[in-house]
Amino acid sequence: MGFFGAGLEPVVSHLADTTRVRNAFDAARIPLGMGIPAERIDRLQDLAREATAEGDIDRAREYVRLARRIGERHRISLQRRFRRFSCDDCDAYLRPGATARVRLRSGHVAIRCLACGATARYPYEG
């Protein structure tokens, strides 16, 4: 009889198998070239967005700068989505309605950083 008692052993081993299968599935979903650094950048993006929502623009800047450093060190380009949502001039995380004003123009999107006033333009897609 094992630690959990005879009746529970099959359940426990089933749970362990389920976890293993799920981990393998998650690993398989990560595109080639993605790895831990990319996941850390994703996490930093979440933190920057949350800090901005709480009005802490400086803390959000620290997350943005850290994410940029990780990207440079590991030679991975920050996902376009992240680049577009951080200000090149002052590193503020650009959250529409909080730190950014977004305007659709013909052929491009103009994103104005409300922290420093810089405007970045990106080609409009879709």
Ligand SMILES: [Zn+2]
């Ligand atoms: Zn700015």
